[in-house]
Amino acid sequence: MAETATLVTNKPAARVAEPVRRRGPRCSQWYLHAVLIACAALMVFPFLWQILTAFKTITESRAVPPVFFPESLDLGAFERFFATVPFGSMLGVSVGALVMRVIGQLVVCTLAAYGFARFRFPGRNVLFVLFLVMLMAPSQLFLIAQFDLMKALGLLNTVPAIAIPGIFSAFGTFLLRQAFLALPADYEEAARLDGANSFQIFWRIMLPMVGPTVAALAVLTSLYSWNDLLWPLIVTSSPDTMTLPVGLANLQGQYGTDYPTLMAGSFIASLPLVLIFIALQRQFFAGIASSGLKG
Numbered sequence: 001m002a003e004t005a006t007l008v009t010n011k012p013a014a015r016v017a018e019p020v021r022r023r024g025p026r027c028s029q030w031y032l033h034a035v036l037i038a039c040a041a042l043m044v045f046p047f048l049w050q051i052l053t054a055f056k057t058i059t060e061s062r063a064v065p066p067v068f069f070p071e072s073l074d075l076g077a078f079e080r081f082f083a084t085v086p087f088g089s090m091l092g093v094s095v096g097a098l099v100m101r102v103i104g105q106l107v108v109c110t111l112a113a114y115g116f117a118r119f120r121f122p123g124r125n126v127l128f129v130l131f132l133v134m135l136m137a138p139s140q141l142f143l144i145a146q147f148d149l150m151k152a153l154g155l156l157n158t159v160p161a162i163a164i165p166g167i168f169s170a171f172g173t174f175l176l177r178q179a180f181l182a183l184p185a186d187y188e189e190a191a192r193l194d195g196a197n198s199f200q201i202f203w204r205i206m207l208p209m210v211g212p213t214v215a216a217l218a219v220l221t222s223l224y225s226w227n228d229l230l231w232p233l234i235v236t237s238s239p240d241t242m243t244l245p246v247g248l249a250n251l252q253g254q255y256g257t258d259y260p261t262l263m264a265g266s267f268i269a270s271l272p273l274v275l276i277f278i279a280l281q282r283q284f285f286a287g288i289a290s291s292g293l294k295g
Helices: 002-009 027-054 076-084 087-118 124-136 139-152 159-167 170-181 186-193 198-209 211-227 230-235 244-249 259-291
Strands: none
Touching (some): 087 124, 087 244, 124 170, 170 211, 211 244, 211 259, 244 259
């Protein structure tokens, strides 16, 4: 017994676990950060070039080799832009078409998506497949039919003619359908037990829960509406009913282009989109991340 006790007491003491030291980022992570920084620089460079060109003179914008930094900040391009383009009326038309298109698309797409996701009716899957087929068809395929429809309704050279075709979106319906499918059915069952009807469940319970996805769709729709050029160019012929992209396109001459003026106008026209994205960026990324591809 004494020998056993001696052996036990002579055993080396158990090692105390040392705190794990955090190692620095691996080499692969450094490479990943370097690639991301390079990609970010490539994306920012055109925007930086646009801003710098807006402050150049016409001679500097056509210099060979190209001049990156202007010698002085010349505001002549901004003066020529406001003197050439009816900015006030075009801004009003662009904003009006954007608001009408965003509100209309959110109303139509949320209702259609909720119906596809939460209701069971004959032909639901076939009808939804037809919606997805529209995503594969180019938008130019519908231009003639849409123009004839706007002409028959007497809406040419008006803001509704610019906004109405963009209200119906297969992509928006698909995106919101995925968001509604991800919600548990327990909320609907509890609301029905409390006496709520289908519209009350949709408006008061389900729609607020997919708010981030709705905000993401609003940002994407605003982007498409603000930058749309082809359709407003077709349905408008008067400068008072043209949008800003159409006005910017008219600045490009047949034999030469005043690039500082064009870049100044493009910079001014892009500011509203930047402000919208800054205001809704958190909801935008949350909506894209939460929509998923379930179902």
